[in-house]
Amino acid sequence: MNARLLLPTGLLVGALGVSALAVQAVGVIQGTDGRPVHAEGDAAPEWVTAPAAGLEEEPIAPEGLTPQGTINPDQGEAIWYVGSDRVVPGQRGTAVIAAHVTYYDEPDVFYDLAEVSDGDVVTVGYGHGGTRDFVITSTQQISKEGLQRSEAVWGDQDEVARIALITCDPSLGARSDGGQKANFVAIAEAVDG
Amino acid sequence: MSTTTLRTLTVAAGAAALTALAAGPALAVDEDQLADTYDNVRCDVMAMPGTATATYLDEATHGPYLEGGNEWVALTLTSDDSAVEVANPVYGETYGSDGGAVIREITLCQGSAATEEEAPAPEEESGGGDAGEDQAGTEDEAAAGDDEAAGADEDAVQADQAEEDVQAAGPAVETDGPLREAGLSPLLVGGAVLAVAGAGAAALGLRRQPQRDQG
Numbered sequence: 001m002n003a004r005l006l007l008p009t010g011l012l013v014g015a016l017g018v019s020a021l022a023v024q025a026v027g028v029i030q031g032t033d034g035r036p037v038h039a040e041g042d043a044a045p046e047w048v049t050a051p052a053a054g055l056e057e058e059p060i061a062p063e064g065l066t067p068q069g070t071i072n073p074d075q076g077e078a079i080w081y082v083g084s085d086r087v088v089p090g091q092r093g094t095a096v097i098a099a100h101v102t103y104y105d106e107p108d109v110f111y112d113l114a115e116v117s118d119g120d121v122v123t124v125g126y127g128h129g130g131t132r133d134f135v136i137t138s139t140q141q142i143s144k145e146g147l148q149r150s151e152a153v154w155g156d157q158d159e160v161a162r163i164a165l166i167t168c169d170p171s172l173g174a175r176s177d178g179g180q181k182a183n184f185v186a187i188a189e190a191v192d193g
Numbered sequence: 194m195s196t197t198t199l200r201t202l203t204v205a206a207g208a209a210a211l212t213a214l215a216a217g218p219a220l221a222v223d224e225d226q227l228a229d230t231y232d233n234v235r236c237d238v239m240a241m242p243g244t245a246t247a248t249y250l251d252e253a254t255h256g257p258y259l260e261g262g263n264e265w266v267a268l269t270l271t272s273d274d275s276a277v278e279v280a281n282p283v284y285g286e287t288y289g290s291d292g293g294a295v296i297r298e299i300t301l302c303q304g305s306a307a308t309e310e311e312a313p314a315p316e317e318e319s320g321g322g323d324a325g326e327d328q329a330g331t332e333d334e335a336a337a338g339d340d341e342a343a344g345a346d347e348d349a350v351q352a353d354q355a356e357e358d359v360q361a362a363g364p365a366v367e368t369d370g371p372l373r374e375a376g377l378s379p380l381l382v383g384g385a386v387l388a389v390a391g392a393g394a395a396a397l398g399l400r401r402q403p404q405r406d407q408g
Contacts (some may be wrong), residue, residue: 007398014391018384065364068241068299069248069255072367083251084285084363100368110368144365148247148287154363168369179295180369 042127045080045089052120054112060097075103089124090132094162101167110167114184122188134163134188141169147183161190231266231304241296247289248299249364250282259303267302287362
């Protein structure tokens, strides 16, 4: 190759490489920009207990969507979701509580959620010291796409205080990238309506 | 270094460049193109961590990102092999990738309706005047009434269709967590290879240039 062309070619290739690195860096920076919506107050739920799932006064925190439009709690954290017209756990309507099943291949908060079954009791504790009991009325493995259209989770109802406890589920297998194809959902309804 | 070696090095660098570009996400929505239709266009690109195959547009989450009187005008879900573009995405809807592919990044574009030049007033055959305008207005209303009657069945069908389309929708719940600490992405590796190869080729070029000049 002509040596005269080698210098500009090298500079061009080098610039391409630097551009690729810059794109990667920008993506990483932008991906960390979260703006969850928070709800506060004494009546806000603080913990959840579900003996069948091995949960004992597990702290729960209000959290909205990631900027990417997904529910994605931090590692080791259970959240109650404050968006999509969902309610505070305990209010009439449907509340969503979510946590990871595993994280970095290690068991996370909802690792044993799939152990719950109909009739099991779930208790939510509040900032003012009160508690409220819920009973599991159904459990389901559902595809991630199916969950997004689930009437039991996202439908509008105000007849009963309902909680949808959600995590991921390996029952439908994993995608080629390692992510699971399904969620596990346990629906619980307040004992006193 | 022989000419053959140099040629090989250059070809390898070119191949690496193509590989890195191919590994990157498909091109997102064209901001300039949107600017033809909307004012104050701004697009935000966000990397999508995890394995989400859908995104949910939520007013509480995404509303604060809107500037002034802007509204969302386009959403692009970019996967490894394809990109789904949605015009005028609305709150409360879930938008999925093509064929359930994992979304690598989403691009949300906002803008406001372009200010159109004031349309010229329609010419009035009657020559104007309040009475004429009233009459024209009455005729228009009558015509509209006829249209309404004619289209009543169609409206009913559309209403039924809309009712059927109303469906519960919520965001994807990504609760499987990453499998391992984030590794090196192809883009990162490709970029590093290109940068090194480019620097090497440039250095070689610099070294050979004086030799040629002297020779």
